[in-house]
Amino acid sequence: MKHLLSANDLTRENAIEILDTAIEMAGVNDREIKKLPTLRGKTVVNLFFEDSTRTRISFEVAAKRLSADVINFAAKGSSVSKGESLKDTAQTLEAMGADAVVIRHYASGAAHTLAHSGWVNGSVINAGDGTHEHPSQALLDAFTLRKAVNQDAAGAGLDGLSVAIVGDIAHSRVARSNLTLLKTLGAKVHLVAPATLLPKGLTDKADSYSYSLDETIDSVDLDAIMMLRVQSERMNASFFPSEREYARIWGLNQDRLARLGENTFIMHPGPMNRGLEIDARSADSRRSLILDQVANGVSIRMAIMYHLLAGGAE
Numbered sequence: 268m269k270h271l272l273s274a275n276d277l278t279r280e281n282a283i284e285i286l287d288t289a290i291e292m293a294g295v296n297d298r299e300i301k302k303l304p305t306l307r308g309k310t311v312v313n314l315f316f317e318d319s320t321r322t323r324i325s326f327e328v329a330a331k332r333l334s335a336d337v338i339n340f341a342a343k344g345s346s347v348s349k350g351e352s353l354k355d356t357a358q359t360l361e362a363m364g365a366d367a368v369v370i371r372h373y374a375s376g377a378a379h380t381l382a383h384s385g386w387v388n389g390s391v392i393n394a395g396d397g398t399h400e401h402p403s404q405a406l407l408d409a410f411t412l413r414k415a416v417n418q419d420a421a422g423a424g425l426d427g428l429s430v431a432i433v434g435d436i437a438h439s440r441v442a443r444s445n446l447t448l449l450k451t452l453g454a455k456v457h458l459v460a461p462a463t464l465l466p467k468g469l470t471d472k473a474d475s476y477s478y479s480l481d482e483t484i485d486s487v488d489l490d491a492i493m494m495l496r497v498q499s500e501r502m503n504a505s506f507f508p509s510e511r512e513y514a515r516i517w518g519l520n521q522d523r524l525a526r527l528g529e530n531t532f533i534m535h536p537g538p539m540n541r542g543l544e545i546d547a548r549s550a551d552s553r554r555s556l557i558l559d560q561v562a563n564g565v566s567i568r569m570a571i572m573y574h575l576l577a578g579g580a581e
């Protein structure tokens with residue numbers, strides 16, 4: 268595998284290989300000296316046209332822990348503000364010798380374009396393109412869930428698990444990548460959203476869908492519930508009556524937390540709108556995996572770069 272552009276690029280075997288490698292990488296992250304020589308002499312460019320906290324920092328930490336040189340490029344403050352195109356930006360970075368480009372872009376398909384345009388020769392890793400895909404997030408979510416349910420023996424998938432993905436599914440690249448990868452790994456996926464935020468193309472791929480969070484909580488035995496951020500910045504129309512109504516009908520709150528099974532884990536890719544899709548007590552509850560997701564992001568991104576850049580060969 269040269270690029271990671273979509274969760275669809277991952278066979279079950281590929282995905283499990285990355286999850287298993289991430290266990291080894293987590294071991295490195297627990298050591299006093301958190302460093303491997305694997306990518307010594309290689310250069311990784313973080314090319315971010317959209318804001319990010321978790322993804323950008325964890326790719327940077329991951330590349331540095333594998334001994335790569337890292338160049339961080341944010342569109343804000345660069346010549347992109349003067350109108351420079353993705354092509355010219357990519358070719359400039361290529362001229363500086365990038366072995367891998369980690370790209371986040373507001374346009375769906377930007378990572379695919381970069382990988383197949385010939386503008387760069389190295390590997391391309393999609394760190395989120397528009398509303399399309401965020402495959403490294405799906406891998407870290409799978410890794411986090413596999414560990415939480417003690418199903419993380421080498422070679423294990425997520426067979427038999429049941430996961431609800433709830434909220435602004437229409438605008439969520441996290442939902443698209445997770446739906447694909449969870450199914451690849453054998454889990455059952457239940458989509459829950461207002462009708463205006465639930466595209467038919469995705470309901471067709473899920474095991475079930477509902478417009479009622481209460482109905483799903485009461486009728487499905489869930490191992491995890493993934494709450495999604497309401498992406499107001501991508502909404503140019505009114506998709507629900509008001510934030511108050513959204514929180515009341517589709518938000519995770521104390522009443523719903525109490526009705527979930529004792530063993531249902533709570534996940535959110537971040538950043539959270541506390542009080543909208545999730546209340547503070549649910550986000551901070553002992554069943555929340557939200558900070559584990561952040562921590563596991565470094566191990567998963569080390570594993571991805573190891574497989575793409577070192578060929579998984581060492």
Ligand code: CP
Nearest residue numbers: 319320321322536537
């Ligand atoms: N989950 C995620 O992509 O977070 P950031 O936008 O902070 O990178």
